Amino acid sequence: LDGPNLERLLARVHESLDAEQGLQGRLRALPTRVRSLLVALAVALVLGVVLVFARRADFDAYPPWRLVLNAATYVGLLALVSNRVLRPLHRPPACRSRELVLVSAALLAPFGWALAPLPMLSRVMDPVAGGRDCLSVGITLGVALILLFRILDHAPQTANFRSAALFASGAGLLANLALAFHCPRTRPLHLAMLHAPIGLVLLFAYGGVLAAFGRRLAMRPASSR
């Protein structure tokens, strides 16, 4: 690396560092534990808003242990997915097979809950009350989490189908977590058709966006990213 080439590289490095001075750059440069905390706060905010303003109609009649177990499944998996998404590049590469298992579990867990035996409610409820907005609410929350992940991700310009799977599985988990506290419908068909597939829908939508635009982004010089 001779003098002129080194100077050119230095200029490019400084140019890319200058581009990091905005809010997004500052958020990305936060320590990993702070970025993780931001995701946790966002999830807590969503849950809080749902519980206060859009709680399921049968909340008092629904078995609390089941709701807690349901939420614990989603929160636990979401914590693991977030840990992978926010993994900084100074740590050695994550094990690919473990990541595949995690994504599969995150995408399939909502189907498991959808097909679980129906809960015994403590009083009779209208089985079709509410729950008409599940897909739109779930997808909106999921997209919001994907955007947050992209803002906090250290290398969003190198996103591919593998990272799309991680992002979308996390988004699907958040959507199902919120819907578990929002939608009073307990029928397996409703849960399996309108709740559980949100992660998969987001995976194909986001994967498609990346396939269409990701390669183009990769071809751009780094200084312009």
Place this chain on the structure above:
Amino acid sequence: MVSDEELMERYKAGDRAAITELVRRYAPLLLRVMLHQVRAREDADDLVQQTFLQLHRSKGDFRAGAQLRPWLLTIAVNVRHRYFRQMGVREEFPLEPDALERSQPGPAVEDAAEAGCDLRTVLAGLPPDQRDVIVLHWIEGFSFPEVALVVGASLSAVKVRAHRGYVAIRKILAEDPMEGEPAPSSRG
């Protein structure tokens, strides 16, 4: 001379001159590491630049007492992995002489060239995990514990990879005597 770690601490504190010095110190090494597997020089330059960008983004995670060199090399290896993953191609090795000629080979490369080995062709026959270990330890002179930190494997796993890599190299050289011919580049 100011240590790498001290420079990093200064950069974390907002001293832009510190990153300039770090680029001067590490860009040649990073470029060599990239050129061992990236075909085009422009892409290798781009990846070195991205490595420093990632260094900036990870600066909040750098803890006092940590060593900067393996930390930075881990970022470089990850940046390169992501590059190949996004491009949708298998990690490659530059078989054109010009890619490595432009880099400054470490002492082991010179020794290998003197011994009459076409190192590029030989390394191209290794799996990526073994190639990383051989390149970092044998060519760039990293210690095994440093290589273990960079590739995220245990010390024993790194030694096993290195051993398997050496065995594979010997096998490649034994199978094809042409591999033992001097490299076309100006090594010797």
